[in-house]
Amino acid sequence: MTELDTTAKLDDYEDEDIFDVVVKLEKSFGLKFDKNAFFHIKTFGDLFDVFESHISYEHRDDCTKQQAFYRVRKAIASTLQISRNNIQLDTKLSDLFPSRDRRQKAKEFKRAVGTDIKILTYPGWLALTFVIGFLLSLAAFFYDWKIALSGIVFFLSAIKIAEKLGKTLDFQTVRELTDKLARENYVDVRRTKGTFNKQELLQTIIDTFSNDLAIEKAYLTREATFSWTKSTATNSGLASVGHDEQNIS
Secondary structure: OOHHHHOEOHHHOOHHHHHHHHHHHHHHHOOOOOOOOOOOOOEHHHHHHHHHHHOOOEEOOOOHHHHHHHHHHHHHHHHHOOOHHHOOOOOEHHHHOOHHHHHHHHHHHHHHHOOOOOOEEOOHHHHHHHHHHHHHHHHHHHOOHHHHHHHHHHHHHHHHHHHHHOOEEOOOEHHHHHHHHHHHOHHHHOOOOOEEOHHHHHHHHHHHHHHHHOEOHHHOOOOOEOHHHHOOOOOOOHHHHOOOOOOOO
16 A cells, blocks of 8 residues: 555545635635636536636746745845845744744744735644643533533633744745745735736645645646535535635635
């Protein structure tokens, strides 16, 4: 059995999970979809075709990731008052943002880069503690709903506080930060507004699904199917999620 055989695939995820990724891509590409735009999609290729058909930007054959790197480098240099020459793709963020004043510098970087990109989080062990505590609180509903509700409120509040005060870097290198910026803020980091690179569209969609759902890119082919194709229900595609208020828009 190969390593790919043990990893997640596209059809392992429910439509709500796919919906979340689509909304993120919608924001990144500056699109607005009708609620029925994805009604008949069955494969990853179908989803890509919907995105491609809705993009009307002018094609420019330039690299968005390169432009994202320039923006990141400029923002870091401005925030830390250092030369841009000291900032390379493989530069470790821990070397640029020491723990002592990391939260303050992260805020200054966010303002300088011009997007709401999050670079700090809290330690993994703390995240695991929150998950276990939250699950135990849910289980407590079988015994005492007051205790369960108190536990849920406590852990949700603790998560918000941890997110606000966290000092752990969410990325290791400038390259990882650049990739996230280009992936989640595609149209915003383009040097010329109202443009895109046709050759980057598919790869950006693949990168986002792979990063957010932990799916090997080798599985994200045009023929890869979504979980709802296994259902015999009349409704199909993301329209079956029932987000009438949100309409993926």
